[in-house]
C-alpha cells in the first residue's frame with residue numbers, strides 16, 4: 115500500500131503555503147519522481163554522485179535558491195526548505211549536495227566575500243557550472259570547530275595555508291573549496307580553487323549512508339593564496355557558524371520529510387489505514403498501543419527495508435531514522 119506524502123499532512127500545513135511555494139515544491143517533486151529515483155539506486159550502490167543531474171537542478175533554481183542577485187532565484191526561505199524536503203525524499207546525498215552548494219559554499223561567499231568574489235563565483239555556482247565544498251571539520255575537530263588546527267600565515271601580500279579537513283561533502287568534485295583556517299587574529303575563510311599547487315583531495319569510501327554523495331579529505335600543503343582568495347568579511351568563528359545556521363533551515367525540512375517517510379512506513383507495516391500519525395509523540399503512542407512491541411516493529415522495519423529495494427529512499431536515510439527508532443526504543447524502555 116502506498117501513501118503520498120500529502121496524505122500524511124495531519125496538521126494541514128499545506129494550507130499555510132502560498133501558490134508559489136506549492137508550485138516550487140511540485141516542480142521539485144516531479145523532478146525527483148521522473149529524473150532522480152529511476153537512476154539513483156545505481157549511484158547509491160556504486161558510491162558515486164549523479165553529476166548528470168546538476169544542470170537540471172540548476173535549471174530548477176535549486177542552487178542558492180534563497181539568495182538574491184548574482185543569478186540566484188531569490189525565492190523565500192520556505193521555498194528553499196520545501197526544495198530540501200523534496201530532494202531528501204529522492205536521496206539524502208542529492209539533498210546534501212544542494213545544501214552544501216547553496217547554504218554553505220555559496221552563502222559563505224555571499225555573506226563574507228567581496229563584491230568581486232561574489233560576481234566571480236556566484237553566477238557560475240547558481241548555474242551548476244562551478245561546484246563548491248565547505249571545509250570546516252578536521253580529523254580531530256568535528257563538533258568543536260574552534261579547536262581547528264588548519265593555519266594560514268601572512269606571506270608578503272598573500273597567504274600560505276597548511277592543514278587537513280575531513281568529511282567534506284563534494285570535496286573531490288568541487289571546483290572551489292571554502293576553507294576555514296586559523297590566522298593571527300582568529301579564524302577566517304579562504305577560497306581555494308581546484309588545481310591550486312599544494313591542494314589535494316582523497317575520497318572516503320565505505321559509508322553506510324549518504325552513499326550517493328562524495329565525501330573527501332582535503333589536504334593543504336603550503337598552498338599559496340593571494341588576497342583575492344581571502345574572504346574579507348569572514349572574521350571569527352561566527353562566519354562559518356552563520357553558514358551552518360543557513361543549512362540548518364534545510365535540515366529542519368529534511369527531518370519533516372523523514373518523519374513523513376517513517377509514518378508512511380508504519381502505515382504500510384501495520385496495515386492500519388485509519389492510523390493518524392503526525393509527530394514522534396503520536397508515533398510513540400501508536401507503538402505503545404500496537405499489536406507488536408517496538409523491538410518487533412524495529413526488526414520488521416529493518417528486514418523490510420533491507421529486503422525491499424523499492425524502499426531505497428528510506429534505506430539511504432537510514433542513519434537519521436536509526437536515530438529516531440533508537441530514541442523511540444529508549445522512550446519505550448524508560449516507559450515515558
Ligand SMILES: Cc1cc2nc3c(=O)[nH]c(=O)nc-3n(C[C@H](O)[C@H](O)[C@H](O)COP(=O)(O)OP(=O)(O)OC[C@H]3O[C@@H](n4cnc5c(N)ncnc54)[C@H](O)[C@@H]3O)c2cc1C
Nearest residue numbers: 214248249250251255256257258280281282283284324329
Ligand atoms: C557524510 C558526511 C558529510 C559531511 N560533510 C561535511 C562538510 O561538507 N563540511 C564539513 O565541514 N563537515 C562535514 N561533515 C562533518 C560533520 O559536520 C561532523 O561529523 C560533525 O561536525 C561531528 O563531528 P565528528 O564526526 O568529529 O563527531 P565528534 O565531534 O567526535 O562527536 C561524536 C559524538 O559526540 C557528541 N559530542 C561531541 N561533543 C560533545 C559535547 N561537548 N557534549 C555532548 N556531546 C558531544 C556528538 O554529538 C556526537 O554524537 C560531514 C560528515 C559526514 C558523516
